[in-house]
Amino acid sequence: MTTQTQTQTAQGPVRGTVVGTGSPDAVTSPVVTGDGSTGRSRTVRRWRRARWTLFVLGVLALVVAVLAVQRPVTSTTPYAPDNAQPNGARAVAQVLGRQGVEVQHVTRVADAVAAAGPGTTLLVTPGSMLLPEQADALAGVDADLVLLGADDMLVRAATDAAVTRLPGAVAPGGAVEPSCDLPLAVRAGAMRLVPGLQAEPGAADVTLCWPTDGLAALAQVRSSGGERTVTAVDDPSFVTNGAVLDDGNAALALGLLGARDTLVWLVPDPLDTSTTGEGGAPSAGAGILPPWAGVVGLWALLVVLVAAVWRARRLGPLVAEPLPVVVRAAETTRGRGRLYRRTRSSGHAAAGLRAATAETVARRLGVPRSADATALTDAVARATGRSAHDVADLLYGPPPHDDDALTELARRLDTLESEVHRS
CATH class of the missing domain: 3.40.50 (Rossmann fold)
Incomplete structure (x- = not known):
């Protein structure tokens, strides 16, 4: 039985084919990598994030449509024949x-x-x-x-x-x-x-x-x-x-x-x-645009100006920097982590942690980059005394579903690296 697996690393992926062996601890089931998402799950996640925004926009569109269709019996325009106020006629x-x-x-x-x-x-x-x-x-x-x-x-x-x-x-x-x-x-x-x-x-x-x-x-x-x-x-x-x-x-x-x-x-x-x-x-x-086009145009212009001021205040003025720009590794790591957290991509974050651990332990144990996942799993199992199935589940298992599970996975991967270094 053959199963394709792929692990992404920051310096280079460890790719290969998991082949069943005679070892009792050999990996015999498909390994889930990456964020574990499918087209359907991504669509559902995006819909859950956007449904309230779409609901509010739909309500606003409905209100605008009702106001456009229903003309009030009276107005407040001065000297208008349908204005019942003192300034009307x-x-x-x-x-x-x-x-x-x-x-x-x-x-x-x-x-x-x-x-x-x-x-x-x-x-x-x-x-x-x-x-x-x-x-x-x-x-x-x-x-x-x-x-x-x-x-x-x-x-x-x-x-x-x-x-x-x-x-x-x-x-x-x-x-x-x-x-x-x-x-x-x-x-x-x-x-x-x-x-x-x-x-x-x-x-x-x-x-x-x-x-x-x-x-x-x-x-x-x-x-x-x-x-x-x-x-x-x-x-x-x-x-x-x-x-x-x-x-x-x-x-x-x-x-x-x-x-x-x-x-x-x-x-x-x-x-x-x-x-x-x-x-x-x-x-x-004359007559090309409806009578309300001017009001809508002014409102849209006001919205654009408010959005521009809001974004300008949020981002601040542009700053010119001489190239090349040196960015510290810690700053890059924190920035990528914030992006993962904002998009709730715990699967991608877990894949990055697993790939980095796989690269580190492979280099420590002398496993070549061309080795497949089974060879790396067996080498780590021999060095730490763990079972091959436990190591495979830790390095190539399913993605975590929340931040707590991601934190626990990071702790376990750090423990695994420590065990390999002590071997």
Whole structure:
């Protein structure tokens, strides 16, 4: 009966074939070496280590999927028609809906431009600064345009530079009469809107309402054909839930936004860069990514930055060393031992200890490197007085299953080396 065995050593393996002999102590059973693992056992071990990580990742993925599918009934976005908080505008939107106005809530400029056709009203609420291309796209729609708290770039683009916005205006000390003949302003009456708009000299068809110190709170520009109007209100608070019942805010909001059967309500997304191309076609890059791609991208960037800082703090700065680098043997041994312990590779550690012992006792007894395992076992048995089976089990037996068994194996191997040296 022949059994293949292999022992790995630091300086060179002792390899050979175990051949049955007539000796009663000869090895007659297969010898297990290495870490004793199989593909199945390694897979099971890796699964046990990774299952909790996979479970946590699965739960996070499930939560993200649920949040992505389920859209909340209300939001907290300022001036949004689905925001029921004081800074939202849900009250005005619901009243308009009961009056038969179809309110379309959009957050992308491309969607707003596509939905704002003739016979509709496009409302642009305050938001982050728009790109010049986006401002031009909004100014070019055929719908009536209502701008709330818009910056000077958008106001000038929408009114063909007939109206400008001056920042830094303060609220009037009391209610101010509209001082204009616009029907919606007359119905609203005296109000406390913050002014900030002025007409450029020589600009025609510009109506200013609620003037204070040379600035107006509302400016309306009507096209030459009278088919389209652009109305800018510097103070957007009159549409919010917290202020809509003050003075004539409700009358002004319903008059401005309920003039058409369809109202496109744009609450600009800070991450939106979409616009329209020539002829109203979507521009390159618009609509390729879903709306939540920007948020996910920022979150992923934040995770990468945190991971980079964490790893940098853990590893420390890079240190350049002249080559070759001399590493002490004790340091190498301790490092390899820590790696074995971290990966729980007690079988590999045991194989290294056994191989080193086999190399040491073989050199002490004069057993050549070409000798097989049986010859080494018989030589050690004769030198120590142990049985060949006991020596074979110690040098080539199964791997230990835990750290305690590995410690006991190391102690027994050290005892065996001592017995050989004393022989």
